[in-house]
Every structure is written in structure tokens, then in C-alpha cells.
Amino acid sequence: MLRYLFRRLMVGIPTLFLVVTLAFFMMRAAPGSPFVNERQLTPEVQKVVEAKYGFDRPLYEQYGRYLADAVRGDFGPSLKYRDKSVLSILGENYKVSLWLGLSAILLASIVGVCLGVLAALRQNRSIDYATMGIAILGVCIPTFVTAPLLVLLFGSILGWLPIAGWGWTKVGALEFPSLKNMILPVTVLALPQIAIISRLVRAGMIEVLRSNYVRTARAKGLPEWLIVRKHALRAAILPLVSYLGPACAGLLTGSLVVEKIFNLPGLGKFFVISALQRDYTVVMGMVIFYAALILVLNLLADMIYAALDPRVRLS
């Protein structure tokens, strides 16, 4: 197991390296410069500024230096927010995204599994059709459609929930986001995942319910709910576990839109702004952060999968 973990982490290194390289050269190939849009700098001043950040050096030298710094965990200063480093920007903004993402995946898993199991147990009945209809809608309605529509309905027309913004409430020493601000963005993020998860679980459940060991359990006279909970569910949620990796990638994408619409101070909003402003170092830092996150999550999903499914041996 440890050896497997080690090898997977080793394989992750070339991937990260590729990410860094691609992002670096794409960013540099972009027309424009981080120092253009502000006060008109005289050419001399511009040269001094560029020299300060090493932009007067040949590209390969800058690339080498960036790599060397990144390996040591130094992602440099932001080019737009002069007094902040990339790491401090990430540190300030990741919390909102993390809360959003975790709540959404939790909500999506719980609701998705319940719907999927329900649909499978009542296969080809009205509950099944209703659930799968919702699932198809959930896949077909992108976040940037659901978000404004829900805001319009619950925020503007009904006035039940705030239409944008984010707040923290202190409970003892811990800070929690205020529930009111969370409901809409988390729902929007979770909806497409609920759709996919319920489909996955339904398909898995239908297959498992026909298997021999479930028939054996029934023959022993176990009550149905026990069969579902102890025997069938465990096998039926396996596809869900291996889907969690891609799901998190999908959440990251979705959070770009959600953070923009709800005006949340998260990473996603920052990424687009930084890319448009050519804040090279911040963009690079975020791309690396996201790539590493996805790698780790995929690895985690595989390990949970192996822990749940005794047929899989990691070696």
C-alpha cells in the first residue's frame, strides 16, 4: 500500500512539471504585460520594474528560476498586488472555495445516493422515472443557468435568501460561513453532481440487486432494508467513489461561475481576474494548486475504492 502510494506520487511529479511548463509558456506567449494597464510608466521606469522581477532575462532563464523556486515552495510575489506573495493570496482566498466545494460534494453525495437507491428499488415505477427525469435535467442545465434563475426566484422575487455575498459567523474560536449565504451557491454547485451521482448509484444498485449474494441474503430471510444497507449499498456506491475525483474537478469549474455570480471572495474569481490582468505568478500558482489538488483527490478516490472493494489490490 505504501509503495503504491509512493509510486503514484512519483507519477504525479511529471504531470505537475508538465502543468508548470505549459502554464508558464502559455502565459508568457500571451500578448500584454502585467505592467501595462496601470499609470503610464515611462519606458525607463518600465525597464526598471521588469528588471526587478527578472523579466529582462531570456525566457529559459526565467523558466529555470521559476522551477527552482517552485520546487522550494516559493511561488514569488504577485505582480499586481505588490505587497502580497502568491501563497498569501492563495491562503486568503482558499477558505471560501473549500467550504463551497466540500459542502457541495457532501450534499450531492447524500442526496444523490438516496435518490439513486430509491430509484433502483422502485425500478420502472413513477419514483424511478421522476428521479431520472430530474437527473437528465440536472445534467442538461448548466450552473450558469441555474444560478441566475435561482437568484431571481429566491433572492429577488421571494426575497428569502441574499442574492450575493459571503459572511462569517464566529462560534467560539471557530469561524463558520453564514448558512444564509451558503444555501444558494452550494445548491447550484451540487445540482449537476446530484444528477450524475444518482444515475451512477441507480445503475450500480440495479446490477447489485440482481447478484447472487443479494439473492442469498434474501433467501436467508434478511429484512430488505438490511440487505440494501449492508449488502447492496456497499457495492453500489463503488462507482460513486471513483467518480469523486472527476467530480471535484467539475466542482472547481463550477465554482468559477458560482463565485462570479454570487460575488464570493474565492479562488475561482481570482483566477479569471489574474489571467486577464496577466498576473503571471498568481495564475501559475493557482494552476499548480488546482493540478496538485486534482492529483491528490484522484489518488484519494483510488485508495478509498481499494479500501471498500476487497477485490482491488493496490500494488
Add this chain to the structure above:
Amino acid sequence: MSVSAMIPGSPERAELLERAVKGRSLWDDARRRLLRNKAAVAGMIVLGLMLLLSLLGPLLVPFAYDTVTKTDVWAEPGVRGHLIGADSLGRDLLARLFAGLGVSLGIGVVAAAVSLIIGVAWGATAGYIGGKVDEVMMRVVDTLYSLPFIFFVILLTVVFGKNIFLIFLAIGAVEWLTMARIVRGQTLSLKQKEFIEAARAAGLRPAAIIFRHIVPNLLGPVVVYVTLTIPAIIIAESFLSFLGLGVQAPMASLGTLIAGGAQDMEMAPWLLIFPSVTMVVTLMAFNFIGDGLRDAIDPKDR
């Protein structure tokens, strides 16, 4: 069967032979199954209508999609000839909707074609040659797979500017990965088949075998996947437009219309609702067709 059918030269026998020879090909079967699938047929009809509207619609509307009319700012649906209203610049929403639909469908098809060409060529080559080449080529796909795709699309649009043609390419170039995987898997099983062995024995070069014998036989799963790629690309494009990185004004796509509508939704909810409904209906049509095709072409998967 009547006795006369056994007599050589009899008309009954000729008819029987003809029927036997004609038979029903796999594709006939698939078409039959597809046409029996109500959702898929509905999807095809809706999509056909959408295509027609995006092509002919602009001729039916008395406004151009980019005509700014100051007196018609935020005209409500039905007011002054604007069937479904006008936007914050007094542009007719219906005209913009037709134009945007055309742009979105166009991007979907072109980018899907790009992903199709790259994916099929890559996957078939890797699968057919096998060995080290396969390993390296698929490792490249795996690596690209674990990249945060949307960030690279954002970077690409930042790099290449907001050029509609490059958006096609950028999205298509990222969407080919799954296609390559599917095609490789199919190729691996196809290359064991006798007819490939026969082609090899006949002295065909690998390139000819790949493109003349393997690729045509991959068609089934590839067609299914393409119908599912197009909506994914439409979503990706709209997503970029939503972030302000896609199609640029005064051009419209479904994404820019929804984004614009979301900004003005309290003043003019129709600007959000009509494009959203159009988008959802289009995506559903594609999904139904895709599901129907999968059931039709690959019946063992039902």
C-alpha cells in the same frame, strides 16, 4: 416456404435470394431501434427545428441582431414588434437568440470535429501499433487528463485573444482526450479480428490498415460520443462567454445571452429566461439523441 422456391430459376426463388442477400445490416438494425426510441426521435425533431431556426430565423425577424434602437431599450415581449422583447441596447432578443443559437451550434460542431479528428487519429494509432508507442501515447493522454482543463482553456483564450475561431480550436483540442481513449480501446479489440489479419497478409501498410479498415469499423461508439461531445462543447463555450472570455459583442452566443440576461434579470427577466430555455432544450435534445444512439448501436449496453 413453398416448394417452387426450391426450383432454380423460379421467380419465388429469385425473390427469396434477393431478400436473403439484402438482409438487414447492423446499421439498418440500429436505425430501426433509434426510430423506435421516442425521446431520441423527439430530440432529432427539436434539433432539426433549432438548426432551421438558426439558419432561416434571421430572415424571418424584421430586426438585425446588432441593430441598436434607443427607443426600444428593455422593450417588453410583444412591444413594438419585439416578439420576445429587447435588451439594454434596444436590440431585438429574438434576432439575437437566432444568431446566438447558430454561433453555439456552429462552435459545437466545429470543435467536435476537431476533437474527432485528433482523437480518432491518436487513439487508432496508439491502439494499432501497441507496445511502447501505445504506452507513451496513452501516458500523454493520462497526463493531459489530469490537468485542470478549464484553466487551460481560459489561458488559451487569454493567449490567443478572444477570437471565435480559436475558441473552436482551443475547446476541440482539449476535448479529444476521451475520444482517444474510446477509440484506442475499440482498436485493441478490432486488430485481433481476421479481416485485419487478412489486410496485413495482403501487404497493406499500417497507415492504410488504420484509416481504411479500422477507422470505418470504429464508427459506432465514435458517433455516440460525438453526439455527447457537442453539448459538452456548447456548455464549455457558454461557460467561457459567461466569464467574458468567449464570443465578443455584438456577436452573440447562447452563453453571452445568458450572461447578459443574468446581469439585467431584475429589470428584464425575459432576457434571462428565453436564452436559458433555448439552451436547456438544445442540450436535452442532444442528450436524448446521444442516449438513443447508444442504445441503438450498442444494444448489449441496455
